[in-house]
Amino acid sequence: MSSVPSDLRYAKSHEWVKSAGDGTATVGITDYAQNSLGDITYVQLPKVGATFTAGQVFGVVESVKAASDLYAPVAGTVIEVNSELDATPETVNQVPYAAGWMMKIKLADAASVGALLDAAAYEKLIG
Amino acid sequence: MSSLKRTPLRDFHAAHGARLVDFAGWEMPVQYRSILEEHKAVRRTAGLFDVSHMGEVDVKGPEALRFLNHLVTNDVVKLFPGRVLYSPMCYPTGGVVDDLLVYMRAPEDYFLCINAGNIDKDVAWLFEQAKGFDVKLTDRSSDYALLAIQGPSALAIVQSLTGAKLDLIGYYHFAEGTVAGVQCIISRTGYTGEDGFELYHPAGDAVALAEAVVKAGEVYGLELTGLGARDSLRLEAGYPLYGHEITADISPLTAGLGWTVKLDKGADFIGRAALLAEKANGALNKVVFFKTGDRRIVRADTPVLGADGAVVGKVLSGTLSPVLNEAIGSALVTTAAATGALAVDIRGTLINLQLVKPPFVQLKKS
Numbered sequence: 001m002s003s004v005p006s007d008l009r010y011a012k013s014h015e016w017v018k019s020a021g022d023g024t025a026t027v028g029i030t031d032y033a034q035n036s037l038g039d040i041t042y043v044q045l046p047k048v049g050a051t052f053t054a055g056q057v058f059g060v061v062e063s064v065k066a067a068s069d070l071y072a073p074v075a076g077t078v079i080e081v082n083s084e085l086d087a088t089p090e091t092v093n094q095v096p097y098a099a100g101w102m103m104k105i106k107l108a109d110a111a112s113v114g115a116l117l118d119a120a121a122y123e124k125l126i127g
Numbered sequence: 128m129s130s131l132k133r134t135p136l137r138d139f140h141a142a143h144g145a146r147l148v149d150f151a152g153w154e155m156p157v158q159y160r161s162i163l164e165e166h167k168a169v170r171r172t173a174g175l176f177d178v179s180h181m182g183e184v185d186v187k188g189p190e191a192l193r194f195l196n197h198l199v200t201n202d203v204v205k206l207f208p209g210r211v212l213y214s215p216m217c218y219p220t221g222g223v224v225d226d227l228l229v230y231m232r233a234p235e236d237y238f239l240c241i242n243a244g245n246i247d248k249d250v251a252w253l254f255e256q257a258k259g260f261d262v263k264l265t266d267r268s269s270d271y272a273l274l275a276i277q278g279p280s281a282l283a284i285v286q287s288l289t290g291a292k293l294d295l296i297g298y299y300h301f302a303e304g305t306v307a308g309v310q311c312i313i314s315r316t317g318y319t320g321e322d323g324f325e326l327y328h329p330a331g332d333a334v335a336l337a338e339a340v341v342k343a344g345e346v347y348g349l350e351l352t353g354l355g356a357r358d359s360l361r362l363e364a365g366y367p368l369y370g371h372e373i374t375a376d377i378s379p380l381t382a383g384l385g386w387t388v389k390l391d392k393g394a395d396f397i398g399r400a401a402l403l404a405e406k407a408n409g410a411l412n413k414v415v416f417f418k419t420g421d422r423r424i425v426r427a428d429t430p431v432l433g434a435d436g437a438v439v440g441k442v443l444s445g446t447l448s449p450v451l452n453e454a455i456g457s458a459l460v461t462t463a464a465a466t467g468a469l470a471v472d473i474r475g476t477l478i479n480l481q482l483v484k485p486p487f488v489q490l491k492k493s
Binding site: 041044062067093 | 146158161162163355359422423424426446447474
């Protein structure tokens with residue numbers, strides 16, 4: 001059973017978003033996503049200052065099995081990336097909702113996070 | 128996945144949390160816990176692989192030796208009872224039908240182990256080539272299950288389950304005996320580069336044998352290991368995989384397996400003329416092994432670029448070496464380009480290939 005914390009919001013493309021309440025948010029991939037990918041071997045993240053629209057590719061996550069695109073769940077500007085993942089990408093497997101986070105963004109629209117799936121809707125999506 | 132073939136251990140794998148995938152038409156465990164961790168467990172202590180999908184064929188009769196020496200590129204005459212030989216078998220073009228192990232049980236009594244994905248093709252090929260030879264071929268693939276116990280602790284684990292004196296069985300030798308009460312061909316072979324054993328046994332005994340090995344392996348830290356780790360282990364060891372480093376279009380000479388091609392063995396074998404010509408004229412392409420110093424996996428079919436940026440070949444296999452913590456792989460490149468700088472483009476980043484003579488890691492096999 002995949003973990004789906006109730007305080008996060010989710011994109012159908014299996015990223016999670018945690019709003020800080022100050023117009024910024026943290027983005028990562030879900031437990032379901034990391035489990036489907038298997039051993040994560042490389043995470044390619046954007047540069048600070050890059051801007052993305054919702055649904056745009058912001059990076060790549062590689063597992064032994066395949067390389068998969070990462071999609072921005074909401075629009076925003078990158079203010080920080082988790083550079084620890086360069087050396088220890090397996091952190092995404094181990095703690096996808098904590099130290100395995102991928103980027104922090106300044107939201108283009110603070111209300112956009114609320115429009116994403118809530119935990120119950122995401123749980124239903126992954127069945 | 129109901130149309131997939133299953134080994135006798137399919138439910139055993141599911142009960143142990145395996146992720147089951149379609150591998151060459153078989154429902155097989157690709158991993159249990161983590162491919163990287165399973166890989167490291169085999170290098171550190173031991174892993175148990177179910178490779179029951181592999182095919183087995185009995186070759187018996189007065190002309191068994193003559194037939195086999197016509198069939199394969201290596202020299203079967205060198206075998207004696209209890210000895211195992213690795214060899215490709217080729218088409219007349221020099222391309223590879225399959226690579227296999229030849230076991231000699233007794234004069235006129237041999238046993239072949241062939242790749243799972245090639246069983247139908249190989250059996251048809253064997254019967255076709257056997258015409259005119261006084262041999263009897265029997266496809267035994269569904270009669271046998273096959274467990275591989277691999278790693279530095281494999282000897283101690285299997286020894287704890289058998290009265291057979293395992294230290295008397297050398298690398299690429301075998302004996303017949305019981306392990307955990309199950310009649311086995313105990314073969315000191317494997318596909319990981321580590322010491323270890325492959326146990327051929329009746330399919331009906333597979334669950335009992337697997338459970339006995341798991342129990343005996345507990346104190347050694349033996350892990351259940353899937354086909355994901357099997358692939359990264361074989362690539363780290365520099366072993367070819369049919370369909371990647373050797374194919375109908377890649378000859379054993381091109382693949383760097385010249386040591387298995389005995390052109391002067393005194394028997395005309397299938398593909399000999401083509402391989403002789405390839406050796407005389409020099410091969411157009413060659414298989415090389417590389418590492419990159421980077422964690423991005425260089426995946427099969429990625430184009431390989433020469434010094435001037437032109438495509439000079441393609442990647443055949445690629446993974447992350449869990450031991451080196453960098454990408455490793457193999458590629459088919461033009462012989463002319465193989466001595467120059469080689470690179471691949473991964474998502475816009477040019478990554479240089481550093482050629483390596485495998486194995487990539489120091490192996491401890493006996």
